[in-house]
Amino acid sequence: MDLHVERTPLREVTDEPPAPGHAREIAPGVLWLRMPLPFALNHVNVWLLEDGSGFTLVDCGYGDAPTRAHWQRQFETTLRGRPLRRIVATHCHPDHLGNAAWLASRFGCPIAMTQAEFLAAHALIEQQAGLGQADVRALFARHGMAAEHLASLAARGNPYHRGVPEAPHAITRLIDGDRLDIGERSWRVVAGYGHSPEHAALASSDGTLLISGDMLLPRISTNVAVWPGEPDGDPVARFLASLARFETLADDALVLPSHGLPFRGGAARVVALRHHHEERLDELRGALFAAGSPQSAEQVIPVLFRRTLDLQQRFFAMGEAIAHLNHLWLDGRAERSVAPDGSIRYAA
Numbered sequence: 001m002d003l004h005v006e007r008t009p010l011r012e013v014t015d016e017p018p019a020p021g022h023a024r025e026i027a028p029g030v031l032w033l034r035m036p037l038p039f040a041l042n043h044v045n046v047w048l049l050e051d052g053s054g055f056t057l058v059d060c061g062y063g064d065a066p067t068r069a070h071w072q073r074q075f076e077t078t079l080r081g082r083p084l085r086r087i088v089a090t091h092c093h094p095d096h097l098g099n100a101a102w103l104a105s106r107f108g109c110p111i112a113m114t115q116a117e118f119l120a121a122h123a124l125i126e127q128q129a130g131l132g133q134a135d136v137r138a139l140f141a142r143h144g145m146a147a148e149h150l151a152s153l154a155a156r157g158n159p160y161h162r163g164v165p166e167a168p169h170a171i172t173r174l175i176d177g178d179r180l181d182i183g184e185r186s187w188r189v190v191a192g193y194g195h196s197p198e199h200a201a202l203a204s205s206d207g208t209l210l211i212s213g214d215m216l217l218p219r220i221s222t223n224v225a226v227w228p229g230e231p232d233g234d235p236v237a238r239f240l241a242s243l244a245r246f247e248t249l250a251d252d253a254l255v256l257p258s259h260g261l262p263f264r265g266g267a268a269r270v271v272a273l274r275h276h277h278e279e280r281l282d283e284l285r286g287a288l289f290a291a292g293s294p295q296s297a298e299q300v301i302p303v304l305f306r307r308t309l310d311l312q313q314r315f316f317a318m319g320e321a322i323a324h325l326n327h328l329w330l331d332g333r334a335e336r337s338v339a340p341d342g343s344i345r346y347a348a
């Protein structure tokens with residue numbers, strides 16, 4: 001039997017996101033809201049799913065005053081007094097989890113998320129488990145980050161806590177494969193790795209919808225980075241392996257991503273992302289060859305990111321550069337050396 005299907009590229013289904021403070025029904029019983037972000041990536045999408053007398057909310061927006069002002073308006077305009085009955089957080093990053101505890105206490109509703117994301121949120125706030133800012137700076141210093149950038153990172157304190165003023169103190173635990181019945185639909189939890197500790201996407205059981213969180217995005221590629229809690233890790237391999245779960249998506253399934261526009265052609269997007277990472281790895285290996293001497297992650301950032309980076313972007317770019325170098329190293333395509341002072345360099 002020939003199951004080969006010609007995969008048409010991703011197709012965004014609209015070029016009109018809902019205006020701030022408004023909602024748009026993007027599928028029956030699924031409302032799309034956009035919340036602002038104070039970064040170069042200036043928005044996050046969140047989803048309200050009809051759930052009996054109220055809604056289940058997937059992701060919550062960054063935990064700052066402007067986003068909360070948007071929520072205050074949405075309680076009247078979109079929810080029209082109906083309650084949130086449950087909150088699902090795809091993962092612990094501030095644009096997703098930021099308002100979860102605040103919204104849950106307002107509505108007295110549970111927060112569903114995976115165990116690793118729950119614990120990571122607390123570790124990031126408390127600067128524990130190798131996830132503190134000092135740990136990040138120590139790791140980045142070993143990978144060649146310049147003193148001025150390290151000082152700028154130190155000066156910004158704990159950015160995670162700014163975006164997540166309070167983490168949930170109790171959760172409904174989600175595990176890969178769990179079924180969630182929300183209104184008329186049932187959904188399956190699809191765990192993913194490489195972007196965050198234990199990301200949960202939601203796939204509708206009828207195969208028509210995927211709330212992909214940050215694991216499958218239409219235009220930008222997901223940040224895949226090494227953090228100090230697992231300095232020798234290979235999140236690129238974990239991310240690429242996780243993408244396999246989306247390769248079986250029907251071509252006309254609607255993908256609802258956290259950033260950008262809803263689109264069809266999710267499986268084709270997976271192919272493009274695999275290609276993108278392979279291309280980047282090849283370029284990186286080429287740059288290591290061309291350099292002729294062992295290189296730090298800091299030195300190869302311009303190979304991966306050909307634009308000026310602000311501090312926030314440099315922070316993520318550094319983690320991403322280490323991730324791609326670690327992948328080449330663990331894949332046997334590059335050598336890694338550690339000097340007596342702890343500095344880490346890579347060579348082809």
Ligand SMILES: [Zn+2]
Binds near residue numbers: 091093195196214
């Ligand atoms: Zn994220």
